[in-house]
Amino acid sequence: MATIEELIKQYETDPAIKAEVNEILADNKITMAEFLGFVKKHDVEVSLADFPKIISEAKNLGLIK
Secondary structure, three states, rough: OOOOOHHHHHHHHHHHHHHHHHHHHHHOOOOOHHHHHHHEEEEEEEEOHHHHHHHHHHOOOOOOO
């Protein structure tokens, strides 16, 4: 199971993951279904309680509005 930090490192170097994230963010929002689908597909160790924190961080990084 991957950690968020490991997935971030992979995002920085893997064009396929970057494209997948860009597709999710194309509408400037992240739905719970998109979030759950992504973490399940990539076997990421994250809880639903982390979802608001991830949304906040995405906004801080300018990935979503």
